[in-house]
Amino acid sequence: MPPLPRPQIPVPPPLRRAVVVGAGSFGTAVAVLLARGGLRTTLQTRTVEQARQLTEGRENRVYLPGVELPKELRIEPASAGLARAEFVFLAVPSARVEQVIAGLESAGLSRRASLVSLSKGLVPPAGTAPTVLLRSRFGAERVACVGGPAHAQEMVREGAGLVAAATDEELARLIASVFIRAGVVCEQSDDPVGVELAGAAKNAAALAAGATEAQGLNAAGAAAGHIFAEVWRFAERQGARPESMIGLAGTGDLVATALAPQSRNRRAGELLAEGVPAGEIPERIGQAVEALESVPLLARALADAGVEAPVTDALSRLIRGQLPLPDWVALVRATVPQPARRRVSRAVPRGLLSRAGSRIRGWFGADAPSERERPA
Numbered sequence: 001m002p003p004l005p006r007p008q009i010p011v012p013p014p015l016r017r018a019v020v021v022g023a024g025s026f027g028t029a030v031a032v033l034l035a036r037g038g039l040r041t042t043l044q045t046r047t048v049e050q051a052r053q054l055t056e057g058r059e060n061r062v063y064l065p066g067v068e069l070p071k072e073l074r075i076e077p078a079s080a081g082l083a084r085a086e087f088v089f090l091a092v093p094s095a096r097v098e099q100v101i102a103g104l105e106s107a108g109l110s111r112r113a114s115l116v117s118l119s120k121g122l123v124p125p126a127g128t129a130p131t132v133l134l135r136s137r138f139g140a141e142r143v144a145c146v147g148g149p150a151h152a153q154e155m156v157r158e159g160a161g162l163v164a165a166a167t168d169e170e171l172a173r174l175i176a177s178v179f180i181r182a183g184v185v186c187e188q189s190d191d192p193v194g195v196e197l198a199g200a201a202k203n204a205a206a207l208a209a210g211a212t213e214a215q216g217l218n219a220a221g222a223a224a225g226h227i228f229a230e231v232w233r234f235a236e237r238q239g240a241r242p243e244s245m246i247g248l249a250g251t252g253d254l255v256a257t258a259l260a261p262q263s264r265n266r267r268a269g270e271l272l273a274e275g276v277p278a279g280e281i282p283e284r285i286g287q288a289v290e291a292l293e294s295v296p297l298l299a300r301a302l303a304d305a306g307v308e309a310p311v312t313d314a315l316s317r318l319i320r321g322q323l324p325l326p327d328w329v330a331l332v333r334a335t336v337p338q339p340a341r342r343r344v345s346r347a348v349p350r351g352l353l354s355r356a357g358s359r360i361r362g363w364f365g366a367d368a369p370s371e372r373e374r375p376a
């Protein structure tokens with residue numbers, strides 16, 4: 001049998017250097033993949049002591065236990081700076097993104113370096129998507145993000161379904177090619193905001209499902225579905241494309257998160273339903289739980305944009321302790337979304353659509369009068 005065709009994978013030029021800022025579970029996992037994918041990669045920890053522990057043990061026992069850090073992966077504290085980095089991956093929770101961005105230039109960021117956000121949440125106080133913040137500082141052509149179902153442990157061992165999104169096609173292609181060389185599927189996208197909002201939506205939907213599942217799985221599914229639809233209406237207004245929500249970064253990641261026994265966002269929802277206050281949950285879980293902070297930001301952003309979002313708003317109130325659980329469940333069960341309207345994409349002129357529509361109807365004879373309408 002002839003060999004299966006292999007995808008054309010561009011080989012990145014040698015000596016390309018990447019720095020991953022943030023040595024939690026995802027930052028560590030991504031750094032392992034970038035090193036496997038051929039970049040000269042450095043993982044930066046927050047403290048000198050963390051860097052020492054990772055260097056000596058060649059393992060991140062706190063955040064990614066059992067995964068050996070390859071010898072070609074450098075470890076250093078964030079104080080070492082970014083002067084030589086050509087790619088800077090930001091692997092900190094969204095609530096820390098602004099603080100990290102503020103320090104990039106004083107850390108020696110080169111004017112040519114690209115910035116890649118790995119966060120699946122929104123940045124306070126305004127609920128800004130991380131790439132929107134990055135592009136306002138550094139220009140859209142230097143900015144990318146990564147989404148898709150990618151639990152850290154499984155990603156380094158078995159793979160993931162990544163999406164690399166950037167408005168600059170070459171940047172998206174380059175990032176995707178490194179992950180593919182590391183053995184992990186990575187789709188390319190030119191819709192970074194859509195991919196980020198899909199990630200924020202899936203975390204919110206997984207938390208909502210977790211908060212509702214003990215009351216009934218139909219209710220849990222309805223909660224997730226409402227939130228996804230509400231965030232999509234907002235994303236559409238930001239120019240996002242539907243593929244970002246229905247593909248790997250949205251639906252794919254929602255399923256992975258909702259099913260994963262280790263999902264922090266779904267678990268946070270379960271704890272809320274058990275009566276644990278939101279403020280105590282991150283310490284119990286021991287890691288970033290994006291949706292706890294992002295949902296209130298998302299609810300406000302949707303309201304400010306005039307998007308009707310009763311379920312996202314109710315979830316925000318549940319998190320803030322302002323809505324009792326039975327009221328949340330009752331609201332989820334009773335909410336009837338507005339009838340879906342026929343929406344016309346802004347990118348396609350109306351005349352073109354209606355001409356195409358009547359041509360298609362013509363092929364099927366639909367423009368011809370029906371038997372009943374035909375004059376006798």
Ligand SMILES: NC(=O)C1=CN([C@@H]2O[C@H](COP(=O)(O)OP(=O)(O)OC[C@H]3O[C@@H](n4cnc5c(N)ncnc54)[C@H](OP(=O)(O)O)[C@@H]3O)[C@@H](O)[C@H]2O)C=CC1
Pocket residue numbers: 021022023024025026027045046047063078091092093094096099100118119120121150151152153286287288290
């Ligand atoms: N884990 C996963 O499977 C996936 C996570 N993500 C996303 O990746 C992002 C990071 O999550 P994750 O790695 O899981 O979170 P973790 O809680 O595992 O780790 C967060 C890391 O960020 C570090 N950190 C926090 N603030 C700073 C700062 N100012 N400077 C440098 N480092 C800092 C923490 O350091 P310290 O230990 O010192 O507090 C810690 O190492 C989130 O947005 C998440 O949604 C995306 C896909 C999958």
Ligand SMILES: O=C(CO)COP(=O)(O)O
Pocket residue numbers: 120148149150151206253256257262263264265266288289290
């Ligand atoms: O984003 C993730 C997987 O793609 C991780 O989700 P949790 O933070 O809920 O574990």
